Amino acid sequence: DVKVTQSSRYLVKRTGEKVFLECVQDMDHENMFWYRQDPGLGLRLIYFSYDVKMKEKGDIPEGYSVSREKKERFSLILESASTNQTSMYLCASRASFSRRRDTQYFGPGTRLTVL
Amino acid sequence: GQNIDQPTEMTATEGAIVQINCTYQTSGFNGLFWYQQHAGEAPTFLSYNVLDGLEEKGRFSSFLSRSKGYSYLLLKELQMKDSASYLCAVRDGDKIIFGKGTRLHILP
Secondary structure: OOOOOEEEOEEEOOOOEEEEEEEEEEOOOOOEEEEEEEEEEEEEEEEEEOOOOOOOOOOOOOOOEEEEEEOOOOEEEEEOHHHHHEEEEEEEEEEOOOOOOOOOOOOOOOOEEOO | OOEOOOOEEEEEOOOOOOOEEEEEEEOOOOOEEEEEEOOOOOOEEEEEEEEOOOEEEEEEEEEEEOOOEEEEEEEEEOOHHHHHEEEEEEOOEEEOOOOOEEEEEEOO
16 A cells, blocks of 8 residues: 655644654655645645655745655755744655656645744 | 636535536646545545546546646535545646645535
């Protein structure tokens, strides 16, 4: 069975703190993604990664960075958390997009609140 | 620019049929996905269309017209458990771009 896990379901941090969100997949997928989901705005892509040590900016990368040191793990980093980063964060993975039906598999999400 | 439009909310009755439309304008197109997302949960895959036409999978069907930039998701024999948000998403090269989702309410 496909599995994408995220380190926390709920997280509360203070403004200015450094925050790490971890995502692990056990499907040997090359591609991994970080989204945030906000009411009325839908899912927005923050960063994605083709493969180990590779990363690409998505639509809203400002205030975030990522790390992919191992194929199965993709970390999202908030260097200095701000209240406008309060959101639901969803990680996803996908097999190489050379396959036709290459759907994304999502983790359960981390609801981050920044006070 | 990238734009994916779908209605914000829809309401239907248990046992009925509902069609959720999606129109898109993207710089590239490599396929269209539909996802279902229950409140507080992650999206789960429903369907994928890359060629024009209708694909049927049980009570759910998805249609694509690439020339019109249009897709719909058809849900038949609605059940209360179908109450959820339905997300239309377009693959444009390496990215998958999501619409804002349609929240579907099912009335008994």
